[in-house]
Amino acid sequence: xxxxxxxxxxxxxxxxxxxxxxxxxxxxxxxxxxxxxxxxxxxxxxxxxxxxxxxxxxxxxxxxxxxxxxxxxxxxxxxxxxxxxxxxxxxxxxxxxxxxxxxxxxxxxxxxxxxxxxxxxxxxxxxxxxxxxxxxxxxxxxxxxxxxxxxxxxxxxxxxxxxxxxxxxxxxxxxxxxxxxxxxxxxxxxxxxxxxxxxxxxxxxxxxxxxxxxxxxxxxxxxxxxxxxxxxxxxxxxxxxxxxxxxxxxxxxx
Amino acid sequence: xxxxxxxxxxxxxxxxxxxxxxxxxxxxxxxxxxxxxxxxxxxxxxxxxxxxxxxxxxxxxxxxxxxxxxxxxxxxxxxxxxxxxxxxxxxxxxxxxxxxxxxxxxxxxxxxxxxxxxxxxxxxxxxxxxxxxxxxxxxxxxxxxxxxxxxxxxxxxxxxxxxxxxxxxxxxxxxxxxxxxxxxxxxxxxxxxxxxxxxxxxxxxxxxxxxxxxxxxxxxxxxxxxxx
Numbered sequence: 348x349x350x351x352x353x354x355x356x357x358x359x360x361x362x363x364x365x366x367x368x369x370x371x372x373x374x375x376x377x378x379x380x381x382x383x384x385x386x387x388x389x390x391x392x393x394x395x396x397x398x399x400x401x402x403x404x405x406x407x408x409x410x411x412x413x414x415x416x417x418x419x420x421x422x423x424x425x426x427x428x429x430x431x432x433x434x435x436x437x438x439x440x441x442x443x444x445x446x447x448x449x450x451x452x453x454x455x456x457x458x459x460x461x462x463x464x465x466x467x468x469x470x471x472x473x474x475x476x477x478x479x480x481x482x483x484x485x486x487x488x489x490x491x492x493x494x495x496x497x498x499x500x501x502x503x504x505x506x507x508x509x510x511x512x513x514x515x516x517x518x519x520x521x522x523x524x525x526x527x528x529x530x531x532x533x534x535x536x537x538x539x540x541x542x543x544x545x546x547x548x549x550x551x552x553x554x555x556x557x558x559x560x561x562x563x564x565x566x567x568x569x570x571x572x573x574x575x576x577x578x579x580x581x582x583x584x585x586x587x588x589x590x591x592x593x594x595x596x597x598x599x600x601x
Numbered sequence: 602x603x604x605x606x607x608x609x610x611x612x613x614x615x616x617x618x619x620x621x622x623x624x625x626x627x628x629x630x631x632x633x634x635x636x637x638x639x640x641x642x643x644x645x646x647x648x649x650x651x652x653x654x655x656x657x658x659x660x661x662x663x664x665x666x667x668x669x670x671x672x673x674x675x676x677x678x679x680x681x682x683x684x685x686x687x688x689x690x691x692x693x694x695x696x697x698x699x700x701x702x703x704x705x706x707x708x709x710x711x712x713x714x715x716x717x718x719x720x721x722x723x724x725x726x727x728x729x730x731x732x733x734x735x736x737x738x739x740x741x742x743x744x745x746x747x748x749x750x751x752x753x754x755x756x757x758x759x760x761x762x763x764x765x766x767x768x769x770x771x772x773x774x775x776x777x778x779x780x781x782x783x784x785x786x787x788x789x790x791x792x793x794x795x796x797x798x799x800x801x802x803x804x805x806x807x808x809x810x811x812x813x814x815x816x817x818x819x820x821x822x823x824x825x826x827x828x829x
Contacts, residue, residue, distance in 0.1 A: 410792040479692060484775065486793040512692050512774030515788070522666060523774065527674040528691045 380428035400576040423571035429489040433566035446567035451598035453561030454536040469551035481529035493558035494533030536597035612786040620762040631709035639717035665771025692774035708757035716750025
């Protein structure tokens with residue numbers, strides 16, 4: 348009897364050790380929309396280096412973060428994929444009033460993993476020479492909504508119905524196309540851009556007049572209102588250095 | 602109180618269809634496999650058992666991603682289906698069935714295998730002395746004795762397929778009427794903050810599943826007593 352008991356006690360102690368996490372001063376906890384992951388990595392590294400504050404980045408969909416923040420998720424700053432969720436949080440008193448600003452304007456691109464399939468005017472869309480076209484769920488993803496608006500604006504929405512497949516996020520939409528299962532996909536230019544260059548496949552940057560602007564907005568959450576590290580991060584996000592990184596990944600700024 | 606939208610009803614139907622087809626296929630595949638695992642003395646038996654259990658280890662969306670790669674135009678399976686003029690499997694109901702069968706394989710094989718092992722070889726040997734041939738021994742002795750294992754396998758495979766999310770999300774492409782299943786529909790409602798519709802679907806799914814499981818357990822309990 349004594350051995351199982353001792354084992355039980357040891358397991359309990361071990362659990363306590365595993366579950367206690369040391370608190371860290373000067374730390375910013377960020378909830379970041381998935382499409383911004385690549386620039387975020389660079390910005391976070393630079394910010395840590397220059398300010399000495401630690402940065403913890405959680406990636407996910409804006410809708411999920413919104414629901415989590417409403418239920419008290421421990422985040423200081425929210426970088427959403429649109430303007431809507433931060434505005435809602437502001438109205439509900441969960442974000443600091445007037446802290447909201449557009450940190451990037453998203454650019455929609457029609458992309459194929461196959462070189463030469465997409466021409467630089469996007470006429471491939473109307474030709475029907477493809478099997479499947481992927482886009483993100485317009486109800487969940489701002490880039491999906493922009494894709495739908497584009498196809499509607501081009502008068503092709505009805506024609507493409509039988510070819511549409513839907514990703515739950517632009518990450519999944521990209522995966523559909525990257526594995527070749529969808530011949531075409533509407534995704535974010537940032538997903539295929541590195542250091543200002545598109546690296547693979549063929550693409551068409553959709554002209555901005557075909558869809559409503561994707562105003563990716565950041566907001567300071569109420570729980571972190573007096574936190575120096577969080578405020579420093581937001582200031583850094585507006586700095587020239589950060590803006591240069593953001594542009595390098597295919598975003599515009601207002 | 603809101604009512605079910607047609608699109609949601611469609612998702613319910615596809616889910617039931619997927620779970621039923623998957624469970625039937627799994628029974629057909631898992632029974633001989635479990636029999637072999639329970640009785641074989643081959644050195645590679647452990648390896649086969651380990652491979653069967655692997656879907657438990659891999660995160661479902663990742664499993665879905667690898668299936669997407671395999672079944673895609675550049676994948677081995679995709680090239681095979683194209684060569685056979687079957688078209689591509691991802692984003693089709695057939696593709697979902699294959700993904701679900703692989704994903705729920707351990708849930709069907711292991712209970713049946715355990716039942717076969719627990720029975721031992723003695724009842725079969727006795728039947729053999731009574732001149733029952735191999736097929737007869739399997740159908741009239743082994744199968745009835747392994748009934749609890751089969752019942753558990755059916756319940757787990759069906760329930761696991763109804764509740765499946767990552768694989769179908771990845772492999773399905775969320776096409777209404779074709780690959781949008783209940784779990785994906787609920788997830789979409791939650792993400793879109795349509796909590797009313799989500800509650801209705803989730804509540805209905807839990808209630809329905811509870812009733813089905815309860816019915817199966819009650820029916821199973823009776824027939825076990827009857828068998829003894």
